[in-house]
Amino acid sequence: MIVLGFDTATPATAVALLDGAAPGLASERRHDPMPGVRPGHAPLLLGYAHELLHDAGLTFADVDRIAVGLGPGGFTGLRIGVATARALAQGAGAELVGVSTLRTLAMAARPAPGQNVLGVVDARRGEVFVGGWRGAEQVLAARAVAPAAVADLDVAGWLAVGDGALRFRDELEGAGCVVPEDSSPRHGVSAVMVCEIALRADRGCNRELVVPDYLRKPDAVRSKP
Amino acid sequence: MRTDAPTLILALETSCDDTCAAVVSGDGDVLANVISSQGIHDAYGGVVPEIASRHHLELANAAVDDALRTAGATLDDIDLVAVTQGPGLVGALLVGVATAKAIAAARGLPLAPVDHLQGHVAANFLRVDGASTSILEPPFVCLLASGGHTLLARVEDHASFSVLGRTLDDAAGEAFDKGARLLGLPFPGGPALERLARDGDPQAFKFPVARGLDGLDFSFAGVKTALLYRVRDLGELETTARRADLAASYQHAIVEALAERCEQALAQSAGERLAIGGGVAANGPLRTRLATLGATLGIPPRALCTDNAAMIASAARFVAAQPFPDYLALDAYASGERALA
Ligand SMILES: [Zn+2]
Numbered sequence: 001m002i003v004l005g006f007d008t009a010t011p012a013t014a015v016a017l018l019d020g021a022a023p024g025l026a027s028e029r030r031h032d033p034m035p036g037v038r039p040g041h042a043p044l045l046l047g048y049a050h051e052l053l054h055d056a057g058l059t060f061a062d063v064d065r066i067a068v069g070l071g072p073g074g075f076t077g078l079r080i081g082v083a084t085a086r087a088l089a090q091g092a093g094a095e096l097v098g099v100s101t102l103r104t105l106a107m108a109a110r111p112a113p114g115q116n117v118l119g120v121v122d123a124r125r126g127e128v129f130v131g132g133w134r135g136a137e138q139v140l141a142a143r144a145v146a147p148a149a150v151a152d153l154d155v156a157g158w159l160a161v162g163d164g165a166l167r168f169r170d171e172l173e174g175a176g177c178v179v180p181e182d183s184s185p186r187h188g189v190s191a192v193m194v195c196e197i198a199l200r201a202d203r204g205c206n207r208e209l210v211v212p213d214y215l216r217k218p219d220a221v222r223s224k225p
Numbered sequence: 226m227r228t229d230a231p232t233l234i235l236a237l238e239t240s241c242d243d244t245c246a247a248v249v250s251g252d253g254d255v256l257a258n259v260i261s262s263q264g265i266h267d268a269y270g271g272v273v274p275e276i277a278s279r280h281h282l283e284l285a286n287a288a289v290d291d292a293l294r295t296a297g298a299t300l301d302d303i304d305l306v307a308v309t310q311g312p313g314l315v316g317a318l319l320v321g322v323a324t325a326k327a328i329a330a331a332r333g334l335p336l337a338p339v340d341h342l343q344g345h346v347a348a349n350f351l352r353v354d355g356a357s358t359s360i361l362e363p364p365f366v367c368l369l370a371s372g373g374h375t376l377l378a379r380v381e382d383h384a385s386f387s388v389l390g391r392t393l394d395d396a397a398g399e400a401f402d403k404g405a406r407l408l409g410l411p412f413p414g415g416p417a418l419e420r421l422a423r424d425g426d427p428q429a430f431k432f433p434v435a436r437g438l439d440g441l442d443f444s445f446a447g448v449k450t451a452l453l454y455r456v457r458d459l460g461e462l463e464t465t466a467r468r469a470d471l472a473a474s475y476q477h478a479i480v481e482a483l484a485e486r487c488e489q490a491l492a493q494s495a496g497e498r499l500a501i502g503g504g505v506a507a508n509g510p511l512r513t514r515l516a517t518l519g520a521t522l523g524i525p526p527r528a529l530c531t532d533n534a535a536m537i538a539s540a541a542r543f544v545a546a547q548p549f550p551d552y553l554a555l556d557a558y559a560s561g562e563r564a565l566a
Contacts (some may be wrong), residue, residue, distance in 0.1 A: 042319055043554040046326055050550050060331045075275065076316050079282050083323035086286050091300060091331025211283060218275035 002058065003065045004049055004088070005194035008074025008081035009101040010121060010163050011039040015048040015190035017056060020199055021131050026192040027052055035167075041080040049088075063094045067198030069101040069189060071213045072142060073121050074127040078212040083216075086207055095204025099197045100213065101189055102131035102142055108193040111159045118155050118177060120164035128164035129215055144215050147171035161186045228338065234395070235303045236538035239281045239321030240313025240341050240375060242272045243531070246288035248296035248303075249538035253352045253359055256537040257295035258528055259288045270412045271402075278316040282564040285324045292534070300332055307534075307541030310338035311558035313373070318557035326555060336552040336559075337541035341532075342376060345369045346386050347540035348529045361523030366496045368515075369489050369505030371531070372398030372413070375483075377441050377490050380500070385545040390441025397479060397505045400445035404452050404475045408468050418472050419508055425473030427510075430455060432478035434485070441486050441493075448478045449549050476510060484514045491520055498523065506530040 001020035006013075011033050018026040025117050025207040029048040031040045055060055068085035071078045082098075102119030109117045116139060121129040123144050130150060132140025141152060147168035156176025165172050165179050168189050172179050233256075238245040244261040258455070260484040293299060308325035311318055322338075329336040346369070349361040360530055363383060364492045375392035395403065398415055405414020410421065432451045438444060452475050456464050464471065499515060500523035507527050516522060527534055547555075 042323065042556045045323075046330055047550070047553040050330065050553055059333070062332075075278070076319060079278060079316070079320055080323045083282055083285065083320045084327045086282075087324040087327030088331050090286050090289065091328040208283070209287060214279075218273060218279060 001064045002062055003067055003195040003199050004063045005067035005191050006045060006081055007069030007101055007104060007189040007191055007194050008041040008077040008187055009069045009071040012188055013041050014189055014191035015045065015052060016195050017052040017084040018195035018199060026097060028192050032188055039077055040097040040202060041077045044078060045084055046048040060088060060092050063092055065095040065096045065097055065198055065204060067099055067194045069194055070098040071101050073101055075214060075219055082210060082212050086210060096207055096210050097198040097201050098210040099194050099207055104124060104189050104193045104197060106133035107197060108190040109159055109161045116158045118158045120160050120162040122167050128168060142215060148185045151175035163187060189198045227391055232304050233298060233302050234305045234307055234538040234541055236307040236322045236534040236541060237325045238309045238532060238537045239317050240309045241317060241532055242277045244281050244284035244288050245532060245534035246292040247534035247538050248292050248298055249535050251542060253350055253539060255351055255353060255535045257292040258533055259292045260528065260533055261288050261529060262370060269413050272314055274314045277314060278320055281317055281320040285320060303334065305337055305541060305546055306334050307337040307339055307538050309341045309344060311341065312560045314550050315557055315559040322555060322557045326552060330549060330553060333549045335546040335548045337544050337546040338555055339537045339540045339544060342369060342374060344536040344540045346380055348525045348536035349500045349523050350383060351529060351535060351539045354525055360525055361414040361498055361500045365498035365500050366490045366494060367500040368483060369503045370397040370505035372396055372402060374503065375443050377486055379494055390443060390481055390486055392443040392445060394444055394446040395449060397445060400449055400479055403449050407452055407456050408472055414503065418476060421469055421526060422473035422476045425469030427473040427477035429470035430474035432474055434478050434482045441490055443486060480511045480514050483511060487515060488518050491518060497521060502530050504531045
């Protein structure tokens with residue numbers, strides 16, 4: 001099974017291609033903009049996917065399963081990823097699998113034995129999106145909280161990863177979390193992990209259910225006053 | 226018609242709050258024109274960009290399926306994918322652009338990025354109701370008036386237009402909506418204001434029609450402010466009693482502003498043909514007034530006047546399509562006039 005997976009919930013654009021027959025040989029392309037630099041989701045996502053397929057001697061028509069990160073994260077980036085995934089599946093007749101971005105972070109975090117993992121995505125406006133896992137089991141439901149309020153979630157000793165963990169290192173360490181060094185790749189969402197999680201799914205999801213996990217209501221602000 | 230025109234075009238349009246997909250033949254026959262109106266914005270008295278973008282994402286693929294089914298086609302039959310690249314709400318545009326790019330890439334098809342305003346112009350190049358010719362062929366003068374744009378253009382060929390005048394503040398449709406709100410009518414206000422105006426006297430109140438502007442530009446801020454002051458002066462009871470007169474007079478001022486500019490544009494360019502597009506083109510008194518100008522009128526059916534994807538497919542017949550994979554980095558643009566020479 002050929003799986004094309006990507007995640008655009010954070011400023012990063014991460015795309016990977018995985019062959020179920022040789023899962024160790026997955027390839028990934030990614031763009032991690034410096035803080036404050038505009039994300040490249042719209043101009044980069046499909047091009048990366050095409051390059052990965054091309055290098056493997058494949059085309060979009062050869063993809064069996066499209067996997068996409070559903071967030072939570074930045075609304076516009078999420079929509080570019082999910083719209084691209086839904087339309088690729090529609091156009092190529094491929095299966096579609098949505099994967100939680102926080103789960104992807106947690107599954108790729110390599111915690112110490114028995115250690116829980118807190119996925120932390122920068123939610124802007126002074127908040128973070130967090131969710132917790134013990135192995136493959138979710139032990140803390142995804143939510144948006146102020147970084148200072150993470151301490152109330154009883155997460156002392158947990159391993160915290162993600163761009164939110166980097167940005168709010170002080171608050172998370174104050175809550176007793178262990179945050180890997182800034183340069184650790186564990187803070188970036190792994191598209192290879194998106195593919196691996198999707199590969200383990202029994203079947204594709206109903207397209208209408210593959211929508212972003214916004215976790216926030218839209219601001220009811222009109223386009224023009 | 227070009228002989229190298231693709232035989233079947235699938236188009237998407239998501240620049241504002243309607244999720245639109247269409248299938249159009251290379252000859253300009255509309256085989257399907259699906260418009261999913263989101264409706265939900267009415268409660269907010271205007272379009273909420275984040276809500277519009279969320280709905281586009283949920284509706285776009287189904288709109289494409291719907292358009293294909295209506296046209297009796299499958300993606301195997303499609304030769305070209307077209308999409309509105311801008312201008313519009315950028316978050317909303319991005320859903321359409323990402324969807325169109327991915328469908329085209331999945332099939333190895335070419336993609337035609339289309340300017341939204343060029344799309345409105347190209348609505349006139351469609352053939353409707355089994356006609357053997359398009360609604361109107363260039364050269365013509367074109368008035369585009371909607372909640373988002375007010376533009377007077379000279380159309381010399383199928384691929385471009387030159388701007389003769391534009392609004393300096395509110396769009397004409399916006400002026401209708403804001404006036405309607407002042408009179409206590411629900412959003413979108415244009416059709417409701419037109420209905421109310423039927424029982425009123427268009428001469429009852431004098432509202433200013435902006436004159437003295439350079440060239441053929443429009444301004445609707447003054448007439449809106451004049452209505453606001455008039456409503457204040459009259460007080461609540463009197464305003465309620467004279468709502469129909471206020472609506473009729475206000476509508477008259479906007480229609481006159483549009484018609485006078487059209488008349489000047491026709492005279493300046495020795496034009497004999499006038500096309501109108503945009504949601505305001507559905508306004509009855511405007512159509513009646515423009516018919517008195519003596520020009521041959523091109524008015525697409527309502528579903529091709531308001532935002533739709535068939536007009537985007539129509540425009541795509543006359544722009545250079547990008548072959549796969551040249552368009553993979555294509556981005557949306559929120560403002561500007563990419564199509565203008
Ligand atoms: Zn429009």
